[in-house]
Amino acid sequence: MKKLDRLVIEEKLNLVIDKLLNLGGPENEEELANNGGEAIGYFKRDFGIKEWDWPQGVGLYGLMKVMKAKGNTKYQEFLVNWFKENIKEGLPSKNINTTTPLLTLALLNEGLKDKEFETLCLKWADWLMECLPRTKEGGFQHVTSANGDRQGVRLNENEMWIDTIFMTVLFLNKMGQNYNRQDWIDESIHQVLMHIKYLYDKETGLFYHGWTFTERNNFGGVFWCRGNSWFTVGILEYLEFFGGTLNAGVKQIILDTYKAQVSKLKALQDQSGLWHTVLDDSTSYVETSGSAAIAAGILKGIRLGILDDSYLECANKAIAGILANIDEDGTVLKVSGGTGMGYNKEHYRNILIAPMAYGQSLVILALSEALA
Numbered sequence: 001m002k003k004l005d006r007l008v009i010e011e012k013l014n015l016v017i018d019k020l021l022n023l024g025g026p027e028n029e030e031e032l033a034n035n036g037g038e039a040i041g042y043f044k045r046d047f048g049i050k051e052w053d054w055p056q057g058v059g060l061y062g063l064m065k066v067m068k069a070k071g072n073t074k075y076q077e078f079l080v081n082w083f084k085e086n087i088k089e090g091l092p093s094k095n096i097n098t099t100t101p102l103l104t105l106a107l108l109n110e111g112l113k114d115k116e117f118e119t120l121c122l123k124w125a126d127w128l129m130e131c132l133p134r135t136k137e138g139g140f141q142h143v144t145s146a147n148g149d150r151q152g153v154r155l156n157e158n159e160m161w162i163d164t165i166f167m168t169v170l171f172l173n174k175m176g177q178n179y180n181r182q183d184w185i186d187e188s189i190h191q192v193l194m195h196i197k198y199l200y201d202k203e204t205g206l207f208y209h210g211w212t213f214t215e216r217n218n219f220g221g222v223f224w225c226r227g228n229s230w231f232t233v234g235i236l237e238y239l240e241f242f243g244g245t246l247n248a249g250v251k252q253i254i255l256d257t258y259k260a261q262v263s264k265l266k267a268l269q270d271q272s273g274l275w276h277t278v279l280d281d282s283t284s285y286v287e288t289s290g291s292a293a294i295a296a297g298i299l300k301g302i303r304l305g306i307l308d309d310s311y312l313e314c315a316n317k318a319i320a321g322i323l324a325n326i327d328e329d330g331t332v333l334k335v336s337g338g339t340g341m342g343y344n345k346e347h348y349r350n351i352l353i354a355p356m357a358y359g360q361s362l363v364i365l366a367l368s369e370a371l372a
Contacts, residue, residue: 006371008372013367014322015330017066020059020360021078023049045355048357052086053145054167055357057100062106062361064152068089070366072353078309079108083117092150094127095143096161096168106178125175125184133157139194140164155263158213161341162199162227165192166234173241192238205260206279210341220343223279226290226336232261232297233365236304255306262298262307266314273321277348279337284349288325288334289317289359299369319370322363333370335359 022118042340049056060082063075067256083105092098102124109117132140142161146152169191176184198211198219208218235258242351268279274286275294295318301307302315337352 008323009367009370012326013254013364016326016332016363020049020062021099021356022308022336023357023360036235046261047123052092052098052101054097054100057104059361060101060104060362065365066368069372082190087116092145094124095145095153096140096164097144099124099128099168099171101141101339103174103367106171121175125172128172129184129187135230136188137194140168153269157158159210160195160198161210162195163230164208165195165229170234170238177241192254200257205264207261220345220347222342222348223277224339224344224348225277225279225287226339228261228279229290229293230253233293236297236300262301265294266311269314273317278345281345284345286334287336288322288332289356289362290324292362293321296365296369298372303372317367326363331355332359333361340358
């Protein structure tokens, strides 16, 4: 990046972070609830930064990554207070999505050594191993929070979703590495390979949103942008946690899958620099959060020498497209709402667009990589 470009990226990055720290709900909540609600991706818990669920968990991870990249503790107080306040108020049900904040907590506590935080992380990792419902072949069943009930769950019986790798498997692997628990590490490897086995499409190199063992299909067979992006950005984070200790054969399978995916993503990139919410459907809207995670994953791949410089143009074009969708107050625009499993492309095209914590944080990851 040119010097001027870096200054612009730094400025935009700071705006996006400030907005994340103060993010609230949409102004038209009642309208969203009455005009489609869940069918268009309206889940009240998804908005703002205060609730303990996956959107906020991804947001916290963005802050953690910025601190690590810059070697400071600028947001540590915010993070500690966030976790302490949520624990004091009482946590929601344990499921795939509510595991997400714990990845940041595990990373944060490497330096803090807070006993309360450590106990929570250890108990939750044990719960994932012993109590989380499984699909056939032992896959992590994509259990989510019940809509409107913090203590309830939606079982999604016998279903695996690509989101699980980022939301849960990263945490389990990190805990295994931190506490020398080979059983936790091995289970994380099992889950990654299971999700590749059932969600990866070998004809395109892309990932389907989900797989059901009940019907034995990939639901609508849709290549959803943000779903794919969870793998693009998450799998390199996953590999990094091993510090070079992962079995070479397993690592090669994972990297070959990643490279095949990004090769196809490069070919599908829109002229705007972003990707369509249904990747292979140019009539669907371009979507910033998934595009940012894809950009972050590609930039990291280049930085680590996994991808060659032929991907630089794609990555730079994506960053330009992301910068163009950051409002003056730091709000990330064109972010799709929470997206349940769909049986056709229309489902994904109809998901609402609104400011979301994960939109802010995935842009944080992308811009941080652009500055690395």
